[in-house]
Amino acid sequence: MRMRSVVVFLGLMFGVLVQAVAQSGGTPLKVAIAGDAPPYVINNATSGLEVDIVREALPGYSVQFEQMGFAETAPALEQGKVQAAVNVMKKDDGLFYSNNMISFANYAITKATDKMKIDSIADLAGKKVITWQGGPMDLGPEFEKMYGPNGTQRQNIIQAPTAPDLVAQFWKMKDVVAVVDMELFKHLSNKMGHKMDQVNLFPIFVPITDFRVGFRDQKVRDDFNSGLAKLCSSGRYQELLKKYDVVQKENICK
CATH class of the missing domain: 3.40.190.10 (Periplasmic binding protein-like II)
Incomplete structure (x- = not known):
């Protein structure tokens, strides 16, 4: 009886997890992002240019942003505290880095x-x-x-x-x-x-387009690159720039 109860309990918990994923709109994905920095990150990472780009490029995932200091995002990714991190520099460290997602002036x-x-x-x-x-x-x-x-x-x-x-x-x-x-x-x-x-x-600096999204999983990185390309080809990326009144010095969609 005890073993049967355990099996029933595990089955119920699995069902709850599946339901939660389904209700959330996709596979959970914890993403490190810097603190509020409008127009890129606004209102506790509920909106902003970067927030919208990441969410819309990953429609099959339920993105949960974890805000932290500028210098904490890359270490959080490297240490496995998150599954992805926004605006990190590409390194040869075994992680997976997206195409350029934004140009800063x-x-x-x-x-x-x-x-x-x-x-x-x-x-x-x-x-x-x-x-x-x-x-x-x-x-x-x-x-x-x-x-x-x-x-x-x-x-x-x-x-x-x-x-x-x-x-x-x-x-x-x-x-x-x-x-x-x-x-x-x-x-x-x-x-x-x-x-x-x-x-x-x-204007003494060249536009920086080498900020990417880093991932621990190659498939998620590939899904993001595919989604980012669709945002560009559909014109949605330009719509987001207009929405947040951002003029980029270098076009990442070219």
Whole structure:
């Protein structure tokens, strides 16, 4: 009788699990994503350009976003705490990386009142720079040589844990340069009561299109790439850009 009860219990639990998956709209998938950074991640990862792209590219999955700091997403994926992570750099580490999913337009941004002129990355030398956690390793070899762990300017770098922290610190400090995506900076600054005519933008970085979604499972990666291609070919990707008022400097759908 005891064995029969166990079998019945396991059968019931299996039925509940199957029903939960069916009701959720697909196979559960836990995905690491950074904290709110509009227009890319909004309202606790319930909306935003990145959120919509991932959900719509994976219609056969029930995506559950786990928000964390910029520098925590890749380690969470590597350690198996999540099954996927948004905006990670491709590595030769046995994981599976998607095609490019988004293009960020990173600028050096200064307050107009600070009267700085920045024509190159080299011009940042001696200036206090604030960017995201991991930014020194994401923004190219010249920037890393200056602001990376062994960089000549590492004493002048501030790495903010979240996008709101980055923008808020910029507006509180004097003579500081923010290195960040312009769309993100604009949305958060407007929310904080600041306008873009209060800043100067210096386009010293190439558009970064090397941010991908990393996966622990190759099939899920392949499903995402297929879904992303359909978003591009159907015109839905462009509709999402328009929905969130994002202008990309480089087209990932080409």
